[in-house]
Amino acid sequence: MKFQIDPRVAHLTAAQLTALTGRYHAGERAIDLVTEYQVRCAPNQLYRLLPPTVLRDRQCDICGAPLIQVRRSRPDATGPGNIVCSVCAHRADGPCGCAVCKRDRSEQRQREVMRCRAEQEAYCCARWSYAERVRAPDDLTFAEAVALLSVVRCGGWRANETVGAVGYSAVPLAPAGELGMQLLTSLIRAGVIAPDPDSPMEAFTASDDDLPAFPYVTYWRILTPSPTALVRRIEHLAEPGEWPQTWRDELGDMQLALALAECREFADYCLLERGLPEAPEVASEALFQNLLRDFSVAQCFRIIWAGAHATSDFLVRKRANRRHAANYFIGACQRWADRARTEAWTIKPGFRNNNYRRSQLSHVLYDVFLGIGEKGFIEPLGV
């Protein structure tokens, strides 16, 4: 960016230009100067046409050419002009956007990213084992096989046969609550999966259990030489009639865990919707266990809905303390179920809540492994 003499001052000799510059910076009125020197520009633009000051004692860090100080309207009006290179456009006195500086900054950013990657890798290797094992599908417990398939379907395959983050799936891994975390934890503890060190950085911050701090944004490595092949073989073995006996023995536990989580999710929703306090954990767990002995999850939903309805009624009628409401809910559901049993009512199945999509775990368990779909929701478990 060598300074070019502007055509509007090209009619002046070098001496005239120097004189004009000097008089302008000495504070003479621009309107007088443009008239006297016959410069065809608006007076407030005159400074743009004047040659910059060359700083002969300072050189550009990048190319060694002399630096110049760009003109401002008056030195005292807006402070001194920027100091830039007379040749390569590098700015010497502040943030510079020249090609060399841009490249330097991007290299620095890249080094920073590499450093973080290396740190994350070291952190992961210190915390989790990445030892791969050749696995047959039936080396996995039933719960592990179901959980692994659910994680893969939620996260999806990424490059290098790693699995994406389950938190970005439109279908939740498991019903709201702890079950999703428990599935991931059990897979990590069994050495089936480990957090991928290439996960987004926000996945890892200090935490002291088996899971990364933010497991729902973590990518996963399946610790076997050919993850996709293992998953295909699990899907094949999942077909009815192919199951190993150990899987059959475990089925009831898995169904019950899912059913309990679905009941808990639905109860929390029904109570929250009516502004009621959460049901106490131990009592509600015992209640749902009891209900699920005879009723399907869908029927439990009907009972839970009725129980929540009765509870808010009770609160209004008796002006009862909110703390009583939680216990009342448990009791109301239990009484409902007991009467249904003794009087042999048929309880119509309820519906899934539109606010909570059926989970991946339910899809995998009832569509892939049992091949009965929503019958798993509508029919009693028989466990």
Ligand SMILES: [Zn+2]
């Ligand atoms: Zn330069």
Ligand SMILES: [Zn+2]
């Ligand atoms: Zn620069």
